Amino acid sequence: MNSSTGFQEDMEFPRFTFNPKEGIDNPALVITDDPEPDQTVVPRLCQLKRLEGQSFGFYLRMEQSSQSLEIGDIEPWSPAEHSGLRDGDRVLEVNEDYVGHMDFYRVVRKIQSCGLHLFLLVLRRAEYEQAVSTGVDLKTLAQVSKGDRWSRPRLCHISRDSESGLGMTIISVEGQKGQYMVSTVPDGPAERAGVCSGDRLIWINGVLVSAITHSNLSKTVKRGGDSVTVLVADGDSEASYIRRKMPILPVLAECCGLPHTAKTMHLAKGRDGYGFLLRQERLAGSRRIVHVLREVDVGSPAEGAGMEDGDLLLAVNGEPVESMEHEDIVRKIRHSGDTVVLTSISIPGRDFYRELDISPLLFHHIWSLQDHQQETVSPCIKNQSKTPLTCPPVSVKVRGETGSDHSAPLTTQLTDITGDAFL
Numbered sequence: 109m110n111s112s113t114g115f116q117e118d119m120e121f122p123r124f125t126f127n128p129k130e131g132i133d134n135p136a137l138v139i140t141d142d143p144e145p146d147q148t149v150v151p152r153l154c155q156l157k158r159l160e161g162q163s164f165g166f167y168l169r170m171e172q173s174s175q176s177l178e179i180g181d182i183e184p185w186s187p188a189e190h191s192g193l194r195d196g197d198r199v200l201e202v203n204e205d206y207v208g209h210m211d212f213y214r215v216v217r218k219i220q221s222c223g224l225h226l227f228l229l230v231l232r233r234a235e236y237e238q239a240v241s242t243g244v245d246l247k248t249l250a251q252v253s254k255g256d257r258w259s260r261p262r263l264c265h266i267s268r269d270s271e272s273g274l275g276m277t278i279i280s281v282e283g284q285k286g287q288y289m290v291s292t293v294p295d296g297p298a299e300r301a302g303v304c305s306g307d308r309l310i311w312i313n314g315v316l317v318s319a320i321t322h323s324n325l326s327k328t329v330k331r332g333g334d335s336v337t338v339l340v341a342d343g344d345s346e347a348s349y350i351r352r353k354m355p356i357l358p359v360l361a362e363c364c365g366l367p368h369t370a371k372t373m374h375l376a377k378g379r380d381g382y383g384f385l386l387r388q389e390r391l392a393g394s395r396r397i398v399h400v401l402r403e404v405d406v407g408s409p410a411e412g413a414g415m416e417d418g419d420l421l422l423a424v425n426g427e428p429v430e431s432m433e434h435e436d437i438v439r440k441i442r443h444s445g446d447t448v449v450l451t452s453i454s455i456p457g458r459d460f461y462r463e464l465d466i467s468p469l470l471f472h473h474i475w476s477l478q479d480h481q482q483e484t485v486s487p488c489i490k491n492q493s494k495t496p497l498t499c500p501p502v503s504v505k506v507r508g509e510t511g512s513d514h515s516a517p518l519t520t521q522l523t524d525i526t527g528d529a530f531l
Contacts, residue, residue: 153227153352155226155227156226165183166183179194182194194232197230199228202215202227204229217426229250261358262302262364263338264298267301268333272297274297276293276298368458369468376446384403384410387399388434420454451469
């Protein structure tokens with residue numbers, strides 16, 4: 109019995125020997141191939157930095173079959189090309205926000221309002237198609253690239269009080285030159301502004317702290333007077349950014365109580381127009397040209413919407429206009445028809461954001477799909493359907509720099525939200 113069993117086992121599982129010169133002589137190992145390595149797709153992070161007045165140098169379009177955001181027509185020598193973007197790349201995140209299910213128009217406005225820095229998380233076309241065909245959750249894929257304990261940096265505005273001052277102490281990290289940690293007073297001004305004890309201090313009043321000494325850092329805090337604005341991140345998040353070789357910038361942050369917020373005004377044209385004057389002026393003590401809202405008429409639609417004399421115009425129908433020519437802005441307002449949405453900020457507010465070197469529109473979230481569907485789509489968004497819906501001609505009156513009135517019949521075209529936009 110035992111002998112029979114032993115013979116059967118020898119027949120089913122033959123013994124083999126290993127010869128290092130000839131290799132393994134087990135037939136089972138010869139006919140069974142090793143499995144293919146896991147072909148997991150990994151998103152790429154592209155960092156774009158443009159100059160004032162320069163574009164990022166690419167088109168963003170909605171790819172109709174997959175409803176994905178596709179990069180195309182990258183300009184040679186542009187920030188987009190230098191970042192490693194390629195035609196056909198599919199965008200998963202814009203500045204650490206997942207945009208896979210976001211309205212195309214909102215994504216365009218998000219990029220237009222981000223200032224000089226833009227971070228895109230993308231997949232190559234083939235990688236995207238592979239991920240979709242195998243049922244990969246793209247949002248989870250994007251999150252995995254950051255790490256489990258990642259969170260956004262925080263841009264916090266701290267106002268000094270008479271008892272505890274700013275309510276925080278800045279401590280040098282031992283053995284790490286240019287690295288600082290924050291210790292906060294419980295329920296003090298810093299903590300109420302969103303700073304946590306143990307946070308890494310990245311940036312203060314527009315100055316990168318790693319580039320200055322502790323004594324100069326103290327001077328910067330004192331020069332801030334009654335308030336300072338800091339960019340902080342917890343240790344785990346800082347490690348995530350270091351691992352990804354990604355600078356921590358305000359464009360990636362969540363906003364905690366910044367003052368001087370921009371305001372959005374919905375104006376409906378009255379019998380005498382909108383009731384304000386748009387002027388191109390030079391800021392005092394600066395060579396910078398700005399577009400200023402002046403001479404707001406009493407009882408006019410402009411006054412009713414909250415416009416104040418001296419406000420600086422930031423956007424028309426959600427599109428940033430600070431770098432545009434005066435005539436182009438006037439034309440954009442006139443082409444809006446009977447209604448227009450203007451975004452503005454006070455001069456002190458503009459100075460505040462200018463000192464921080466960020467756009468006032470960065471944290472001004474005004475666009476929803478419902479708002480958008482009632483607005484005129486920007487001329488930079490090319491309609492793919494080629495079938496515009498036209499409204500009856502309207503007469504639009506806008507006062508120019510000299511105070512004269514200009515009026516002309518216009519046809520407002522409401523185009524489809526799916527298209528492409530040059531950014």
